[in-house]
Amino acid sequence: MTRLSVNLNKVALIRNSRGENLPDLVQVVKDCESFGAQGITLHPRPDERHARYSDIPQLREIVTTEFNIEGNPNPRFLELVLNNPPHQCTLVPDDPDALTSSEGWNTIKYHDFLTETIAKLKEKGIRVSIFLDPEERFVEGAKKVGADRIEFYTGHFAKEFKTNPENAVRSHSVAAKLANELGLGVNAGHDLNLENLKFYKDHVEGLLEVSIGHALISDALYYGLENTIQMYLSKLK
Numbered sequence: 649m650t651r652l653s654v655n656l657n658k659v660a661l662i663r664n665s666r667g668e669n670l671p672d673l674v675q676v677v678k679d680c681e682s683f684g685a686q687g688i689t690l691h692p693r694p695d696e697r698h699a700r701y702s703d704i705p706q707l708r709e710i711v712t713t714e715f716n717i718e719g720n721p722n723p724r725f726l727e728l729v730l731n732n733p734p735h736q737c738t739l740v741p742d743d744p745d746a747l748t749s750s751e752g753w754n755t756i757k758y759h760d761f762l763t764e765t766i767a768k769l770k771e772k773g774i775r776v777s778i779f780l781d782p783e784e785r786f787v788e789g790a791k792k793v794g795a796d797r798i799e800f801y802t803g804h805f806a807k808e809f810k811t812n813p814e815n816a817v818r819s820h821s822v823a824a825k826l827a828n829e830l831g832l833g834v835n836a837g838h839d840l841n842l843e844n845l846k847f848y849k850d851h852v853e854g855l856l857e858v859s860i861g862h863a864l865i866s867d868a869l870y871y872g873l874e875n876t877i878q879m880y881l882s883k884l885k
């Protein structure tokens with residue numbers, strides 16, 4: 649089974665644009681879960697332009713499915729996650745002012761930092777996933793630093809999918825096979841949408857979770873949130 653975790657950053661972005669609490673993230677979490685989402689993801693960035701650090705404790709109290717907090721493990725992020733342990737923390741090497749995440753960890757170069765950071769999180773009982781490009785050397789490195797899971801960056805896949813889907817997914821299939829052999833769980837995210845999701849799932853063995861935000865929230869403008877979540881779930885069956 650591949651779980652659908654809904655990334656609520658775009659909802660937070662709309663909320664922040666008016667300085668009040670509309671839409672209310674707490675209500676949106678409850679609704680996403682009642683519409684069938686199997687997880688909720690938040691990705692606070694240092695400038696808090698969408699998810700805010702203060703959203704974390706509040707949402708942690710009310711998520712009943714799986715709460716995944718993503719982000720660059722700077723001291724502030726780590727303190728927040730350790731004080732409000734989610735089910736899963738996904739470590740992402742994004743620059744503070746990055747528009748969006750665009751590459752995974754070099755697990756060889758950052759071996760010591762990742763080993764130390766992952767150990768701290770696991771001590772609190774948090775499952776740790778690390779964001780990766782689908783390269784076998786980085787998957788092997790992820791095993792060495794003690795990650796429980798990896799999340800493949802699917803941005804390049806999504807771009808190439810439009811012209812050459814088989815080629816686009818090849819490195820993901822190979823890297824996922826290796827991850828499965830090494831006992832690492834496989835998640836994926838970035839630019840997944842209603843067109844490419846089923847193809848991706850069908851070619852990536854043992855895909856445990858996808859986290860989807862931008863396309864899903866955009867689709868919800870047309871289909872409504874409940875229908876949209878059901879449409880994404882049907883691609884994952």
Ligand code: PXP
Binds near residue numbers: 749779836
């Ligand atoms: N995974 C990670 C690590 C991300 O940074 C993002 C974007 O915040 C996503 C998944 C979701 O990507 P998208 O919004 O394109 O669905």
